[in-house]
Amino acid sequence: MSDVVLLPCEPGRLTRDELRTLFLFEKLGPEQLDWLAEHGCTMRAPAGAWVLREGDPADKFFVLLSGTISLTRRVGQDDVQTVRTEQRGVYMGATQAYLRDDGVPRTYLASMRALDDSEFFVLEAADFGWLMREWFPMAIHLLEGLTLGMRSSQAAISERQRLAALGALSAGLMHELNNPAAAASRATGALRQRVAGMRHKLGMLAAGKVPAEQLNELVELQEEVIEKAAKAPTLTAMQAADLEDELGDWMESKGITGSWDLAPVYAQAGLDVDCLAGIEEKVSSMLLDQAVHWLGYALETEQLMSDIENATSRVSSLVTAAKQYSQMDRAAHQWIDVHTGLDSTLVMLTHKIGKGVTVVKDYDRSLPQVPAHPAELNQVWTNLIDNAVQAMDGVGTLTIRTYRDDDHVLVSVGDTGPGVPEELKKRVFEPFFTTKAVGQGTGLGLDISYRIVVNGHGGDIRLESAPGDTRFLVCLPLAEPASS
Numbered sequence: 001m002s003d004v005v006l007l008p009c010e011p012g013r014l015t016r017d018e019l020r021t022l023f024l025f026e027k028l029g030p031e032q033l034d035w036l037a038e039h040g041c042t043m044r045a046p047a048g049a050w051v052l053r054e055g056d057p058a059d060k061f062f063v064l065l066s067g068t069i070s071l072t073r074r075v076g077q078d079d080v081q082t083v084r085t086e087q088r089g090v091y092m093g094a095t096q097a098y099l100r101d102d103g104v105p106r107t108y109l110a111s112m113r114a115l116d117d118s119e120f121f122v123l124e125a126a127d128f129g130w131l132m133r134e135w136f137p138m139a140i141h142l143l144e145g146l147t148l149g150m151r152s153s154q155a156a157i158s159e160r161q162r163l164a165a166l167g168a169l170s171a172g173l174m175h176e177l178n179n180p181a182a183a184a185s186r187a188t189g190a191l192r193q194r195v196a197g198m199r200h201k202l203g204m205l206a207a208g209k210v211p212a213e214q215l216n217e218l219v220e221l222q223e224e225v226i227e228k229a230a231k232a233p234t235l236t237a238m239q240a241a242d243l244e245d246e247l248g249d250w251m252e253s254k255g256i257t258g259s260w261d262l263a264p265v266y267a268q269a270g271l272d273v274d275c276l277a278g279i280e281e282k283v284s285s286m287l288l289d290q291a292v293h294w295l296g297y298a299l300e301t302e303q304l305m306s307d308i309e310n311a312t313s314r315v316s317s318l319v320t321a322a323k324q325y326s327q328m329d330r331a332a333h334q335w336i337d338v339h340t341g342l343d344s345t346l347v348m349l350t351h352k353i354g355k356g357v358t359v360v361k362d363y364d365r366s367l368p369q370v371p372a373h374p375a376e377l378n379q380v381w382t383n384l385i386d387n388a389v390q391a392m393d394g395v396g397t398l399t400i401r402t403y404r405d406d407d408h409v410l411v412s413v414g415d416t417g418p419g420v421p422e423e424l425k426k427r428v429f430e431p432f433f434t435t436k437a438v439g440q441g442t443g444l445g446l447d448i449s450y451r452i453v454v455n456g457h458g459g460d461i462r463l464e465s466a467p468g469d470t471r472f473l474v475c476l477p478l479a480e481p482a483s484s
Helices: 016-020 030-039 125-135 137-207 212-231 237-253 259-268 273-282 288-326 338-348 374-391 422-427 445-457
Strands: 041-045 050-052 060-066 069-075 078-085 091-093 111-114 118-124 334-336 357-362 370-372 396-405 408-415 460-466 469-477
Touching: 016 030, 030 118, 030 125, 050 060, 060 125, 118 125, 125 137, 137 288, 212 273, 212 288, 237 259, 237 273, 259 288, 273 288, 334 338, 334 374, 338 374, 338 396, 338 408, 370 374, 370 469, 374 396, 374 408, 374 445, 374 469, 445 460, 445 469
Parallel strands: 357 396
Antiparallel strands: 041 118, 050 111, 060 091, 060 118, 069 078, 069 111, 334 370, 396 408, 408 469, 460 469
């Protein structure tokens, strides 16, 4: 960034009437205008010059008289433009000089650049602070209270919102973890019973003086039956019920005990009457009952082990998603695939999304990685997805789309809700603005998302809304300096 370039100050150039043309001073009395004319001066800045720089001591208060200026904030290695204006009378600089001396050094919160030859009315910060406190004492008390109150309120509410979001995510995660954990526990208990039953049946077979070669055939038959079950097609509920009836009738005709318990096991495995007939051919009629029960226990054991494997895999997937979401043990800033964060966020919000919302992923998997703070972006995805689900009242279609636009990656989070009214579109990113009922929202989610995307990543976030089609578009640059 170049140095600040200002021509020497020219005192006394503005008259009382000229000062009154500036909207900031139009209501002041003659004596106040004369005081301003005496203590103020005019300065000129050539086109392209930096008038003030972010972080420098805030020692001057500027009012634009002519020209065009831009205000920028430093984001990583880039200057992100926040304001561009040529409106006469706009002010910037030491705007907080009216605050009483609390030991905190005041610095410029942004940088200002003259885009063409510009002229300013300038007051020293000390003079501006004095006139504010002396001329408007009641207003200063109100402003100080408002400033401190807003800071405290925003800090408290932001912290409470983060805690509430963490609590909701934790509750949802615990709910998602409880289901597979409970399923694994139930399957383990049932498996123990089936293994005990198999040991009992094995003892009965051995006690029946089964010839060794027939026992070997029975073991081979067990492997064949399990292999058939693994390759069997998935049945509909109606097909499974019909198959149960056929198997039950066959078993009853052969004198198999407990056929009403065994038939569902064979049906669930997708085995039919032909399979049972094959078993009958390989064992003697005296051992058929024990053999069918033995094979039934083997099938149940396989099914229960599959249930345990699926349940533990689900737990592992949830833990992996939680680690990706929280970015545990990972660098704060890194090159990332946006789809990883989107997928882990969807897993974390599964309980909140509910069964009434259809999730559609339209991903461009060929997108390059982007430089980002992934934990912060996950907070953005959480806020946008949560808002979309609430907007649809739990019923509709949530569409997440990714695509490339020149040197940016775009993430679109869309819903089929009623949309945002035209008069509210410009306010959705305002802090504390919310359309939700009292107690249901703080109005900080989109404000936080905006600051993360714009200030933290040098990107952009915007809203496109119509009834039945509302989309928040997050634009992230592919260049490293944007979030270095």
